[in-house]
Amino acid sequence: MSISQNPVSNTDRLRRVALIGNPNTGKSTLFNCLTGLRQKVGNYSGVTVQKKTGITLIGSERIEILDLPGTYSLAATSPDERVVVDALRGEVENLDRPDMALCIVDATNLQRNLFLAYQIGQLGLPMVLALNYWDSARKRQIAVDIEELTQRLGVPIIPISASRAEGISALKEAIATALEEKPELITPAWPDTIVQAVKEVREALPSENGDSLDDAVIMRGIFESDEAIFHRSGADSETVRNALEVSKKTLFKGGLNPANAEAVLLYRHIKDVVHPCISHDGESKHGGSESIDSLLTHKWWGLVAFLGLMYLVFQSVYSWAAPFMDLIDGGKAVVQDAVSGLLANWPMLQSLASDGIIEGVGAVVIFLPQILILFFFITLLEDTGYMSRAAFLMDKLFSWCGLSGKSFVPLLSSYACAIPGVMATRTIQDSKARLVTILVAPFMSCSARLPVYVLMIGAFIEPRYGAGVAGATLFAMHFVGLIVAMPFAYLMNKYILKTPPQPFLLELPSYQIPKIRDVVLKMYSQGKEFVVNAGTVIFAITIVIWALLYFPRSESVALEVEQSFIQAVSLENNWSEERTLVALAEDESLQTELDYEISSAYIEQSLMGRVGKSVQPVFAAAGFDWKITVGVLASFPAREVIISTLGIIYSLGGDVDEEAGDLREAMAGQTWQSGPKAGMPIFTIPVVISIMVFFALCQQCGATLAIIAQETSWRWAGVSFAFMTILAWLASIAINQVGSWL
Amino acid sequence: MKTLNDLVDGQTAKIGSYKRTLGVSRRLMELGLMPGVEVRFIKSAPLGDPIALDVEGRQLSLRREDAAQILIQPA
Known part of the structure; x- marks a missing residue:
């Protein structure tokens, strides 16, 4: 390859173009058009803003496109918003100053869009203007004299229709030329x-x-x-x-009023510059949007349509993902069996591979169906323009606690699973509202809590109070988190983030037909980012928990259990020990029973078991014995693990499910071994409710922590963990104490 | 003095001045809610708040609380 052919390939860094524009200008469609699959997503350090870059080919040169968050103005009220200015000025860590700005503007709304362009031009970056929605401007008979406007602005203006990929090659050419000639916007003469x-x-x-x-x-x-x-x-x-x-x-x-001097002066200037270049032939129409809205934001029909759509979205994540998740689970079991067979002679390796590594990979992949399906719908809702309408409809319900209507979809999704729910907060532009929504999302009763409720209610509430009360309890459990979460959001906004009064501003963009490519690329990039970032953390947590449950493992424990098991069986049946040994070899169910008792003994003397025993006093006031405590501790990476952990502890094996009769029986038969309550059942109604509330409020999900850290920082993940866990602990104690006293 | 908050469905008005000038007004002005601009009140959300406005062919939504900060001149 000859280096001299291309003047830039001898420098080691790619030339960089910052893509910037107002929201709803088709910026991501253009970004996808330019970069295709060559996209990378990350985070700006220190703030909760997604950093998106991609590579585009212009001729033979690879050029990096930095996709900056959509914004109406460079004026910043938070560090998150300041990222845009910082990135344009080259003051972000590990990010050089862009060589030029590619400013995308909506041809049907030039004046407002040029406001941002002028602010960028003021920073002294070379610029190309992409005039998007050129087709609909023509349809709406808006004529722009591009030649004249180019003269007046001093930078190249390329009309495009990003959704039809029209004008893209002309745009690329203009970028290549601009990188050499560095045209700058003619800035206004300030007074x-x-x-x-x-x-x-x-x-x-x-x-x-x-x-x-x-x-x-x-x-x-x-x-x-x-x-x-x-x-x-x-x-x-x-x-x-x-x-x-x-x-x-x-x-x-x-x-001049300092608060609005820029807006007043710039708009006056823009009007002078732009007016002679635009002509509206015929009345500017509101397109079809307002007539669609006469139904979709109608007083009654609007709400009906909204509820219907949200039901569809929720169902999709909650139910439609299930078969795919079962498939992943099934696939996981097949691989585990195969690997276990291969490693049968090395028990430690076998357990590490099966219960650690494969389990860990499964724990990551299992979330993909929900993430992909939710983002399919979210991208559709966003790209059609309906998402803003949803926020418009629901805002009133959220405004009192400092959130906005934009929190609705993320919180609803969190009822299925907090992972896609937290990822869905990316649709919230306001960074503080987004942070609070992220912190509130794990309180929503996700589907992993359901097995715990079903187990507890089925074992203790239903037999005593009947199906009616059982159903009502299950229903009520789904609101525990929500009832706690809303005041939490209010206090968080008011006293911790001290959000200054910000006007809630929402643009209701014209309805658009979404591009399949944009939807697919969004699903792909979200899925990939989850696996790469959060996935590695989830995997690591699974391995650590595996180790805590596995080590130390001395053969003597198994031998001891086997010895006493044989003695017990002999005694029970009046057999000689030899007779029992023969029976053990022949009777598979007896062998299984022994295996279960051995696993139970192993878990009891594992690191986790020992910690559980020593930590139990902390949960004593909530009425938890050491077995429940180990179950609770083992469930910190994933709450649904409580079922199988209890199964192992109660010597029923790890394959029990929440509907299993023997697990319910075993729990009902549990009594205190010593202390003032010796002989009394452990699972009283207050303890049962206390356990359920604990699971409702506690942050027992390593994957959620990983995703919160990915979307914000480990500091906020820590806050979420500490707050939810302490709250759950206090609530479970309060319920057990009050319940026992009643 | 009437504000944007006092308009009813379909009514149009010209934006006058802002009651509270610092902070809040900048955002609104950047979006084109400049003094002198004509706006049309489209409707309020089913729950009464926020409201939807037509600002030079664009639909913008803001909360009543903020709308009440914007004085209007009858068109």
Whole structure:
């Protein structure tokens, strides 16, 4: 390969184009168009914003496209929003400054879209404008004089229709040219007042700091009265505040309100520039959107349609995923059996491979059906434009606790599983609302809690109070988490995040027909990201828990159990020990019984069992004995594990399910061995409810923690874990104490 | 003084000034809710809040609480 042919291939880094635009401008469709499968998703360090990059080929050159989050403005109110400006200025860790900006604008809404373009142009980045929805602009008889507009803006303008992949090659050509010629947007001539204010701020800052900032950045600081921009340069708060105060006075003196000076000045400028270039032939129509909305956001029909759609989404995650999950489970069992057969002579290796590694892989893959199906629907809802309508319909229910209507779909999905639910919060632009939704999502009663409820209710509530009360209890259990979660969200917003009053703004975009490719790519990238990021953590947790349950494992334990088992069987049947040994060799069910008792003994003296015994006093007030405690501890990576763990502890083997009669019997027969309650049953009604509430509130899901960490940070995953677990512990104690006293 | 919050379905009005100027207004103005712009009240959500507006051919939704900060001049 010849290097001299291509002037850039001798540098080691790819040239980078930042793709940016308002929400609902077809930005992801264009991104998919340009990059296809060559996409990578990650996170910006320190904030909860997804970082998406992809590679596009222009001629023979590979160019990196950085897909920045959709935004109406560069003005930032949180570190999450500031990422966009930081990325454009090259101030994000491990991310060089982009070589140019590819700004996508909606041809049918030029003025508002150019607002953002001008803000970017002000930062001094070369730019190409992609004028999307060119086809619908023409359909709506909006004519844009591109030649004239190009003259006035000073940057190339390429009309495209991203959804039909029209204009893409012209766009690529323009990018290639712009990377060489570096055309910059002609920025407005700011009035003297602004120029004066910038000068004053620069002078008020210590010179070594002031010099490191260019005018554009100081101007952003003034417009946003954002101290953080200046702190980067090392100036102290006092100086920065004073400098900003001075600039505000100057603006007021010049007849400008600092809070809206940018909007007023820029829109005035945009109007002057754009007006002569656009003509509307005929009335601008509202398209079909408003007539569709007369049904979909109708007072009654709107709610009916909404409930129907949400039922469909929920069913899809809850029921339709089940056969695929069973298939994965079945496949897992087949592989486990095969591998167990191969490794029969090496018990430790056999257990590691089967109960550790394959179990761990299965624990990751099992979530894929739900994630893929949910994202199929979410992408459809988003790309059609219905998602905003859903938020519009539901906002009232959530606004009081600091959330918005956008939290509805993630929380609903969390009733099936918190993993896709947490991932679905990506549709919430406001970073704090998103964080609170993520923290609240694991409180929703996911399907993994169901077996626990079914076991407890079936074993203790139903026999005593009948099917009616049993059903009502099951129903009520599904609301325990929700009832706790909403006030939690309220307090979190009010006292911890101290969310400043932000206007809730929602654009209801025109309805669109979604692109299959966008839907499939979204499913693919979400699935891949889950497996790569959260998957590795889930896998690791499974291996660790396996080790805690397996080690230490001395042969003597098995021998002891076998000895006493043989003695017991001989005594029971009046057999000689030889006779029992023969029976053991011939009678498979007797052998199984022995095996179960051995596993039970192993788990009792494993690290987990020992920890369970020593931790039991912590749960004594909740009425848990050491066996329940081990069950609870073993369920921290995944709550449904309680069933099989209890099965092993009660010597029934690990294959029991929540409907199993023998497990229910074994539980009902459990009594306290010592202490003041010796001889009394362990599973009283207060203890049963206390266990269920514990499982309802506790953060017993390693996969959820992994996904929270992936979407936010380990710090928030830790907060979620600590808060939910302590809350569950307190609630279970309270219920048992009050219940026993009644 | 009437605000955006006082409009009824189908009514149009011109945006006047903002009651609260700092912070909240910037976001709204960036989205085109500038003084002088004509808006049409489309409807409120089934539960009464938020409301949907037509701003120069775009549908925007905001909460009544925020709408009550925006004074209007009758069109």
